[in-house]
Amino acid sequence: MPVGTQATVKALTPGDLHAAGAQMILGNTYHLNLRPTAERIAKLGGLHRFMGWDGPILTDSGGFQVFSLADLRRVDDDGVTFTSHLDGSTHRFTPERAMEIQGLLGSDVAMALDHLVDPGRPRAEVVEAMDRTHRWAERSLAACARPDQAVFGIIQGGVDPELRRSSVAAIAGLSFDGIAIGGLSVGESKAEMAATLEVVAEALGADPRPRYLMGVGSPADFFIAVERGIDLFDCVLPTRVARTGQVWTDAGRLNMRNAAFLDDPGPIDPGCACEACRNHSRAYLAHLFRARELLAYRLASVHNVTWTLELLRRLRASLADGSFADLADVVGAAFKRPSS
């Protein structure tokens, strides 16, 4: 899922997303409730109609903002009080209100409100956030008022195997439509993430529900996570890094602002069929980024989203035909090296 926090995947139109092969995108409860507000979007026909996207939408609950806006919120057992990053006004989020907002937005998948903390925090804090996430999960499920909306629960527990196991038991024991793994890709090592995913996979066993690894990932992360049973991802990286000039290719990452590309007539990635690669050169991209032309952001985003979704397609196919290791040896390895 490309990330469209504020009812837009930055720099891309819904048409661009379809062309890139996007099937589902992510929106954000916290941001959209602040602006333009959930009630306004509901009045305008819901998030799909509002942003002109007819595919599925998953809305994050605001749980990540508990983590990323740590200086602007206070958490208690009942919920979270945010000081708006836009105007300083106060906003109260409870599991029930987060579900209500997502109901108003009309997303296809709503996320339960969770409490994400840095896995490096003292164990007592990780436990507290996890237990709170479990209580909020039950309240979120109970608060869902739309039968047409799926609800996913979120596993927490940092990088502690024992806590992750108990979180899987708590969340998978509830009647969620999908299981999300939260609290990763927030500073822990690749090895810790891999180990944690293995613990979760083992604990989930044959549970048939979709498994969604939240906030991941980088190209290298996809290999780690797909191999450990993850079905669904969301990540800002493809679009965020694109806006700063970094593009992803089968040969690794390239920074289009680098002087070396000013005279490079070739496409970003010769194997890519996106609009940017079909019609434009690296030299053109390098120029657009230097000139801060708006087209730079769109072309780089079109490419990264297309390439990323294509990589996921190739990963899926490789599981069927047994070529996963070969793909990892080529593309996966290209992203383990330092950037070119």
Add this chain to the structure above:
RNA sequence: GGGUAGGUUGAGCAGGUGGUGAGCUCCGCUGACUGUAGAUCAGCCGUCUUUCGACUGUGGGGGUUCGAUUCCCUCCCUGCCCA
């Protein structure tokens, strides 16, 4: 020709009225980014040095002085005003 304001590291500036000018913004170079407070942020950006540090540098030349970006002489260049 007369007057006046200037000439500082790629560009634009700050500072400096005798006691250590490497400071800012652009440009440029490189890096970072993971459920988006992000078209953002960080480092570097005279020379040598990995670093520490050393050296050079205020238009040119000359002078005064222990010491000159500063004071004096002279020349060059630029803007503006007058003729």
